[in-house]
Amino acid sequence: GEDVEQSLFLSVREGDSSVINCTYTDSSSTYLYWYKQEPGAGLQLLTYIFSNMDMKQDQRLTVLLNKKDKHLSLRIADTQTGDSAIYFCAERKTGANNLFFGTGTRLTVIP
Amino acid sequence: EADIYQTPRYLVIGTGKKITLECSQTMGHDKMYWYQQDPGMELHLIHYSYGVNSTEKGDLSSESTVSRIRTEHFPLTLESARPSHTSQYLCASSSASGANVLTFGAGSRLTVL
Numbered sequence: 192g193e194d195v196e197q198s199l200f201l202s203v204r205e206g207d208s209s210v211i212n213c214t215y216t217d218s219s220s221t222y223l224y225w226y227k228q229e230p231g232a233g234l235q236l237l238t239y240i241f242s243n244m245d246m247k248q249d250q251r252l253t254v255l256l257n258k259k260d261k262h263l264s265l266r267i268a269d270t271q272t273g274d275s276a277i278y279f280c281a282e283r284k285t286g287a288n289n290l291f292f293g294t295g296t297r298l299t300v301i302p
Numbered sequence: 303e304a305d306i307y308q309t310p311r312y313l314v315i316g317t318g319k320k321i322t323l324e325c326s327q328t329m330g331h332d333k334m335y336w337y338q339q340d341p342g343m344e345l346h347l348i349h350y351s352y353g354v355n356s357t358e359k360g361d362l363s364s365e366s367t368v369s370r371i372r373t374e375h376f377p378l379t380l381e382s383a384r385p386s387h388t389s390q391y392l393c394a395s396s397s398a399s400g401a402n403v404l405t406f407g408a409g410s411r412l413t414v415l
Binding site: 194195222224226231232233234235236239241279283288289290291292293294295 | 308
């Protein structure tokens with residue numbers, strides 16, 4: 192496909208793990224990113240992964256990359272109400288310097 | 303503190319008016335970008351610049367124009383605003399090397415009546 196795809200909504204209970212999924216378009220993409228957007232704010236980089244890695248962990252965040260299926264996921268452990276936001280997946284395609292973003296997944300954490 | 307600033311944050315304006323959205327960064331980044339964001343939609347690149355006096359159109363056609371006279375400043379202008387221009391405009395910058403991580407401003411939400 193032409194677009195970076197994400198499901199639009201995800202709801203989880205506080206304390207559970209959240210998994211946000213993304214499929215991207217270019218199997219040669221060098222970097223893949225996760226950004227977080229809180230209401231009324233710009234996008235904030237959460238983490239990124241280089242394409243030669245399968246996994247990256249940073250505190251409560253775990254990124255998994257499946258290059259064969261062009262699938263990227265973000266797992267948030269022990270999800271808190273402050274994690275409620277829109278999460279954007281983005282790829283840096285081969286030969287491009289800008290990033291291509293998905294529609295974003297709105298995560299709602301239920302207390 | 304190094305950062306990227308956008309003004310105004312919110313703007314409500316009548317059809318036909320000329321508007322300029324300001325974007326400034328203090329990180330010395332060569333690359334700067336303008337994305338347009340509508341609710342429930344992807345961010346779409348409308349303009350980018352790789353340095354002073356360099357500007358290019360992005361993937362999404364836009365009636366806006368940009369200029370890059372100074373490294374730190376990348377304003378976006380609409381000569382005659384229309385209701386179809388109502389959107390959120392996000393400015394970003396990145397360094398020329400490494401992972402090309404984009405740093406975003408807080409956005410300018412434009413409403414054209």
